[in-house]
Amino acid sequence: xxxxxxxxxxxxxxxxxxxxxxxxxxxxxxxxxxxxxxxxxxxxxxxxxxxxxxxxxxxxxxxxxxxxxxxxxxxxxxxxxxxxxxxxxxxxxxxxxxxxxxxxxxxxxxxxxxxxxxxxxxxxxxxxxxxxxxxxxxxxxxxxxxxxxxxxxxxxxxxxxxxxxxxxxxxxxxxxxxxxxxxxxxxxxxxxxxxxxxxxxxxxxxxxxxxxxxxxxxxxxxxxxxxxxxxxxxxxxxxxxxxxxxxxxxxxxxxxxxxxxxxxxxxxxxxxxxxxxxxxxxxxxxxxxxxxxxxxxxxxxxxxxxxxxxxxxxxxxxxxxxxxxxxxxxxxxxxxxxxxxxxxxxxxxxxxxxxxxxxxxxxxxxxxxxxxxxxxxxxxxxxxxxxxxxxxxxxxxxxxxxxxxxxxxxxxxxxxxxxxxxxxxxxxxxxxxxxxxxxxxxx
Amino acid sequence: xxxxxxxxxxxxxxxxxxxxxxxxxxxxxxxxxxxxxxxxxxxxxxxxxxxxxxxxxxxxxxxxxxxxxxxxxxxxxxxxxxxxxxxxxxxxxxxxxxxxxxxxxxxxxxxxxxxxxxxxxxxxxxxxxxxxxxxxxxxxxxxxxxxxxxxxxxxxxxxxxxxxxxxxxxxxxxxxxxxxxxxxxxxxxxxxxxxxxxxxxxxxxxxxxxxxxxxxxxxxxxxxxxxxxxxxxxxxxxxxxxxxxxxxxxxxxxxxxxxxxxxxxxxxxxxxxxxxxxxxxxxxxxxxxxxxxxxxxxxxxxxxxxxxxxxxxxxxxxxxxxxxxxxxxxxxxxxxxxxxxxxxxxxxxxxxxxxxxxxxxxxxxxxxxxxxxxxxxxxxxxxxxxxxxxxxxxxxxxxxxxxxxxxxxxxxxxxxxxxxxxx
Numbered sequence: 001x002x003x004x005x006x007x008x009x010x011x012x013x014x015x016x017x018x019x020x021x022x023x024x025x026x027x028x029x030x031x032x033x034x035x036x037x038x039x040x041x042x043x044x045x046x047x048x049x050x051x052x053x054x055x056x057x058x059x060x061x062x063x064x065x066x067x068x069x070x071x072x073x074x075x076x077x078x079x080x081x082x083x084x085x086x087x088x089x090x091x092x093x094x095x096x097x098x099x100x101x102x103x104x105x106x107x108x109x110x111x112x113x114x115x116x117x118x119x120x121x122x123x124x125x126x127x128x129x130x131x132x133x134x135x136x137x138x139x140x141x142x143x144x145x146x147x148x149x150x151x152x153x154x155x156x157x158x159x160x161x162x163x164x165x166x167x168x169x170x171x172x173x174x175x176x177x178x179x180x181x182x183x184x185x186x187x188x189x190x191x192x193x194x195x196x197x198x199x200x201x202x203x204x205x206x207x208x209x210x211x212x213x214x215x216x217x218x219x220x221x222x223x224x225x226x227x228x229x230x231x232x233x234x235x236x237x238x239x240x241x242x243x244x245x246x247x248x249x250x251x252x253x254x255x256x257x258x259x260x261x262x263x264x265x266x267x268x269x270x271x272x273x274x275x276x277x278x279x280x281x282x283x284x285x286x287x288x289x290x291x292x293x294x295x296x297x298x299x300x301x302x303x304x305x306x307x308x309x310x311x312x313x314x315x316x317x318x319x320x321x322x323x324x325x326x327x328x329x330x331x332x333x334x335x336x337x338x339x340x341x342x343x344x345x346x347x348x349x350x351x352x353x354x355x356x357x358x359x360x361x362x363x364x365x366x367x368x369x370x371x372x373x374x375x376x377x378x379x380x381x382x383x384x385x386x387x388x389x390x391x392x393x394x395x396x397x398x399x400x401x402x403x404x405x406x407x408x409x410x411x412x413x414x415x416x417x418x419x420x421x422x423x424x425x426x427x428x429x430x431x432x433x434x435x436x437x438x439x440x441x442x443x
Numbered sequence: 444x445x446x447x448x449x450x451x452x453x454x455x456x457x458x459x460x461x462x463x464x465x466x467x468x469x470x471x472x473x474x475x476x477x478x479x480x481x482x483x484x485x486x487x488x489x490x491x492x493x494x495x496x497x498x499x500x501x502x503x504x505x506x507x508x509x510x511x512x513x514x515x516x517x518x519x520x521x522x523x524x525x526x527x528x529x530x531x532x533x534x535x536x537x538x539x540x541x542x543x544x545x546x547x548x549x550x551x552x553x554x555x556x557x558x559x560x561x562x563x564x565x566x567x568x569x570x571x572x573x574x575x576x577x578x579x580x581x582x583x584x585x586x587x588x589x590x591x592x593x594x595x596x597x598x599x600x601x602x603x604x605x606x607x608x609x610x611x612x613x614x615x616x617x618x619x620x621x622x623x624x625x626x627x628x629x630x631x632x633x634x635x636x637x638x639x640x641x642x643x644x645x646x647x648x649x650x651x652x653x654x655x656x657x658x659x660x661x662x663x664x665x666x667x668x669x670x671x672x673x674x675x676x677x678x679x680x681x682x683x684x685x686x687x688x689x690x691x692x693x694x695x696x697x698x699x700x701x702x703x704x705x706x707x708x709x710x711x712x713x714x715x716x717x718x719x720x721x722x723x724x725x726x727x728x729x730x731x732x733x734x735x736x737x738x739x740x741x742x743x744x745x746x747x748x749x750x751x752x753x754x755x756x757x758x759x760x761x762x763x764x765x766x767x768x769x770x771x772x773x774x775x776x777x778x779x780x781x782x783x784x785x786x787x788x789x790x791x792x793x794x795x796x797x798x799x800x801x802x803x804x805x806x807x808x809x810x811x812x813x814x815x816x817x818x819x820x821x822x823x824x825x826x827x828x829x830x831x832x833x834x835x836x837x838x839x840x841x842x843x844x845x846x847x848x849x850x851x852x853x854x855x856x857x858x859x860x861x862x863x864x865x866x
Contacts, residue, residue: 024476026454026455026474027804027807027808028804029801029808067736068727068732068736071725071727072727074725074727075724075725075727075728075794075797075798076790076797077797078794078796078797078798078800078801080725095801095805097801097804100797124738127738128741131695131761131764132741134694134741134764135741135742137694138591138592139590140589140590241692242692242866244588244589245585275525276509276521276525276531277521282518286517286518287574288574288577289573289575289576289577289580289581290577290581291578291581292578292579292581292585312581312585314580314584344525344526347526347527347528348526348528349528350528351526351527351528351529351546351547352530353528354528354548355528355529355530355545355546355547358477358478358479358809358810359808359809441694
């Protein structure tokens with residue numbers, strides 16, 4: 001087993017995968033995970049969806065086993081293997097009953113190390129990816145998030161949807177999928193995670209199971225330049241018919257995870273809208289009943305992420321809610337937070353820590369994310385000290401530097417015929433520098 | 444005197460149910476390894492206990508429980524829990540309402556005091572009720588009116604049940620939500636929030652004797668109350684197929700089907716769960732292969748109602764763009780007819796059992812997960828040990844059982860079918 005400190009992603013050196021183990025022997029179940037230091041941010045322009053298609057293809061024929069045989073074996077073992085693709089990482093995750101771990105690892109090994117990429121399954125997956133776009137558009141929050149990411153990040157790799165587009169999915173070839181696999185599924189680019197009813201012997205068995213991975217250096221990490229700060233208040237209206245409610249996301253870039261500025265902004269975000277009694281929920285939901293939820297969230301990753309505000313008022317209350325939230329954000333930037341709000345947020349984050357790491361799966365997930373984002377392994381053990389030591393001055397400084405209420409990406413999913421005239425009428429009052437609309441099924 | 448009523452193993456732990464003199468039940472599970480405590484209050488009232496014209500009251504009331512009480516100003520409950528890093532939430536369904544608070548284990552005493560305070564001393568004023576009605580109306584828009592799956596699910600139950608309270612949604616009809624008064628809420632509170640209608644479930648890093656003493660000191664002085672008798676008539680079988688079609692802004696057809704299913708404690712429930720797994724559980728299941736792998740649908744799922752009274756066995760499918768709902772319906776019909784006629788394979792039953800066992804174990808992973816599983820079975824069936832009996836019941840299901848429940852419950856004429864087509 002290697003310590004995380006020895007791993008430097010993308011340094012061109014070959015090495016065995018890292019193995020993380022989180023033991024808990026109360027239940028006879030095991031989670032097995034293979035995570036890559038590559039994700040959909042690596043999708044080439046015009047090939048968005050490639051990372052997801054690659055990881056989805058793995059269990060559709062591997063080691064000479066057909067898709068049907070793999071499905072049959074996993075179900076017989078009471079097991080599953082799921083694929084996921086985020087901007088910074090791709091993962092294969094399996095759940096299995098402890099007594100069936102050995103035959104499960106044989107399947108997991110084939111799927112991870114020896115995929116066959118059958119041509120007919122690639123075509124089938126291509127059609128499934130297109131159907132997944134249809135299903136995404138049925139969920140207004142997912143739809144809003146997709147348009148918001150593109151609106152905020154533009155051409156930055158974090159602006160690309162891991163689901164791809166109709167055009168990019170049509171363009172991806174089986175050869176490109178194989179190349180992506182060969183480039184990224186290298187032992188030096190991988191973190192193997194085990195949690196649950198496992199021990200050193202189990203870990204050794206898992207290491208043997210993945211020893212067939214190609215011995216190759218990790219591919220070069222893609223450069224993640226800072227995302228652009230929106231030029232003014234730019235509103236994008238995603239027009240979808242028959243909406244009785246408006247989904248609304250507002251945001252801008254944030255500092256990088258793991259930096260002191262990130263910690264300080266985390267405290268500020270928590271005080272502003274990270275809890276049920278924060279400013280945002282109190283004003284929007286508790287006092288006015290305008291939205292069921294009202295949240296501020298800081299998103300961290302390998303590169304700089306973003307801070308967003310999410311509310312979903314009734315269609316008739318769209319402008320009132322937008323004006324309220326923008327006004328509150330103006331106020332945060334100009335007047336900052338009170339010391340008692342900062343102290344409360346620090347106590348909340350520190351006190352929440354035992355819940356955040358309660359299960360072995362959560363601990364494993366944290367360790368893996370830290371490794372992928374290049375943060376030190378002691379980040380977790382030092383987390384409470386770091387948050388406790390965030391000063392009001394540091395919070396004020398982070399708010400001053402990063403909270404930009406005059407430079408925001410604003411995205412709404414609503415019915416334009418009902419909402420667009422009201423937006424136009426309120427444009428000056430809301431200080432909107434740009435308003436444009438797109439059809440909901442255009443992206 | 445607090446009585447120990449029953450105890451039963453839960454994995455490598457032990458669950459014990461005690462009863463206070465006032466009828467409050469307490470289920471305790473000590474897990475010395477856990478750094479947290481899950482504190483849940485299960486009240487045996489849900490939308491099943493409501494009346495037409497007052498639908499959604501149990502759910503609206505759940506929201507109000509986070510408001511003002513005699514000794515705590517509005518918002519103080521959440522603020523105090525959040526200040527120690529805790530999580531609070533609540534949920535209402537047909538048979539119960541439950542409140543959950545998860546905290547680091549050293550805070551159990553404080554949580555018990557706060558929970559007992561709002562349980563017995565809630566203040567219900569007009570401004571809070573008016574504001575919360577708007578919040579719930581927005582929740583309804585979010586979950587139902589602008590969500591095609593939420594909408595179809597609501598319509599399916601409205602079609603399948605005519606007089607039974609499962610006819611209306613737990614969130615309530617919009618016109619009912621917007622008409623509740625503080626008096627409605629106060630009457631509801633007095634009627635149902637009684638110690639003898641409630642179970643407190645505690646799981647995690649606690650000491651049992653201390654935890655029990657804490658509960659006794661927090662709730663022991665509350666008086667039991669006479670509980671209303673449920674005057675609920677179980678509807679007879681559906682005599683002929685019921686069907687409806689809607690137009691929605693969807694990209695492709697959606698199909699919802701439902702048959703009445705037995706209550707959670709009925710002996711037919713485990714075989715029906717196994718049947719559901721054979722049809723929809725995992726990617727080698729019959730209808731995942733027939734519908735998703737063969738590209739008729741992009742997704743398909745099935746589920747058996749886990750209710751006090753007969754619920755529904757539901758099937759949901761989202762069609763591919765080139766396909767119509769009838770394509771999925773005819774395949775589903777064919778598979779159900781096959782279940783009537785042919786015994787399922789032993790290997791199919793074994794797969795279903797392995798998957799159900801796995802799902803059962805993973806559901807118990809966190810302190811909160813254990814408490815929810817125990818609370819749901821206790822509140823729905825009156826005995827948390829049914830959780831373990833149902834899990835054991837899966838292992839005894841035979842091919843004959845599966846055929847019998849298919850013939851009994853999945854008759855072609857006794858179903859409801861809903862379709863949503865693109866606008």
